[in-house]
Amino acid sequence: LEPTRELAAQVVEQFEKYGRHTGQRVLLVHGGVGYEKQRRGLQEGVDIVVATPGRLLDFMQDGTARLDDVEVLILDEVDRMLDMGFLPDVRRIVERTPKSRQTLFFSATMPPQIKTLADFALKDPVSIEIGIRFSPAETVSHFMYPVAGDQREELLLAILKQTHFNSMMIFTRTKMQADQLYGAIRQTGEYKVAVMHSDISQKDREKALKGFRDGEFEVIVATDLAARGLDISGVTHVINFMVPENSEDYVHRIGRTGRAQKEGDAFTLFSAEELPYVASIERLINQKIPRRKLGGFSYKYTTVLDEEDKARAILHGRKKKRR
Structure with a gap:
């Protein structure tokens, strides 16, 4: 899950680049464009879906997207999703995935609302911090x-x-x-x-x-x-x-x-x-x-x-x- 269409598109581009010889099928799902092409992609079956929350929920509600078999759930830029008011949607999506999944949760900051979502979405997580918090590049x-x-x-x-x-x-x-x-x-x-x-x-x-x-x-x-x-x-x-x-x-x-x-x-x-x-x-x-x-x-x-x-x-x- 990504907060914006641009980020979702960027992630798909990288998956296609790195996964070129793996045979993995990747699908981009986001708003602002028609439903049909994305619906067809979901119906044909894919390995990786990179989505923004709103459009994915639309497909879940009409039965096109079922998350029963999700093995890995990645929540990216969660602090940005908070800024954009997406956390309730993210929670609804998380609830529909299997408890046995692995979850990766990326956020530049950890305010209380995000900490609450992390506690809800993650099970015994290992915390990895990269870079000194809030230090702008020295260059x-x-x-x-x-x-x-x-x-x-x-x-x-x-x-x-x-x-x-x-x-x-x-x-x-x-x-x-x-x-x-x-x-x-x-x-x-x-x-x-x-x-x-x-x-x-x-x-x-x-x-x-x-x-x-x-x-x-x-x-x-x-x-x-x-x-x-x-x-x-x-x-x-x-x-x-x-x-x-x-x-x-x-x-x-x-x-x-x-x-x-x-x-x-x-x-x-x-x-x-x-x-x-x-x-x-x-x-x-x-x-x-x-x-x-x-x-x-x-x-x-x-x-x-x-x-x-x-x-x-x-x-x-x-x-x-x-x-």
């Missing part, structure tokens, strides 16, 4: 760019202009922001840019991802959908248009660059309101991220530019008043 240089909220887009475009990069991922919090930025970058006429979020059709998302991997696009603007798990190597720069609200997402997002000991840069734009998120990221990764101002940029005055403590105090005062 990544991080910088925080303070800016007034209404100059954010202008600053991002100026950073693009002054930065030498081969491939850049820009993360936004919302689909609307992603569309807006994509439009603004495209309008400059200087970059080949693609956009990726859940409202874009499956076909166009695949095209954007493939184009970015192949170097046809040098910039991709994406929501968190693309931040986790997708295998995109060679990204030289990551920009967070806003500070991620969830500090763990910061580590995932900047994990796109500096892979395999290659060097990469991660820039984050922030305004005064986002200072609490900045602090929680610095606590998590246990390091202070250097602040940087862009030379030659005409900044509007904002306390966060030179007086972070003052900005924090004002913010704190505002919060108290609201209470």
Whole structure:
């Protein structure tokens, strides 16, 4: 089970590559496309099904998919499934598999809801932790760019202009922001840019991802959908248009660059309101991220530019008043 279509497709691609001479039949099952081809595949019988929860449940409910003979169940990116509200579906799927199965459970984090699901799905599990928790790649240089909220887009475009990069991922919090930025970058006429979020059709998302991997696009603007798990190597720069609200997402997002000991840069734009998120990221990764101002940029005055403590105090005062 995978949280998104892209991850499911990526896993199938690898199974087909590694399992080429094994005769194993692999089937991709996900929403956003027609049912018939997938239904036929299930009816003909397969060895491995890689699925997103919703579509698999549809096939279970109409009797096309029966899980009575499942020997191995793999739950991948479970923390992402939690974010997307899939845990109840995952639980229903687990309940329909034999008790004698082997279960593999992958998650970057272990909050209480995931721990509960792990206790439910796993029997006497062996726990394997890889990498130091929450440490971003050492080959990544991080910088925080303070800016007034209404100059954010202008600053991002100026950073693009002054930065030498081969491939850049820009993360936004919302689909609307992603569309807006994509439009603004495209309008400059200087970059080949693609956009990726859940409202874009499956076909166009695949095209954007493939184009970015192949170097046809040098910039991709994406929501968190693309931040986790997708295998995109060679990204030289990551920009967070806003500070991620969830500090763990910061580590995932900047994990796109500096892979395999290659060097990469991660820039984050922030305004005064986002200072609490900045602090929680610095606590998590246990390091202070250097602040940087862009030379030659005409900044509007904002306390966060030179007086972070003052900005924090004002913010704190505002919060108290609201209470």
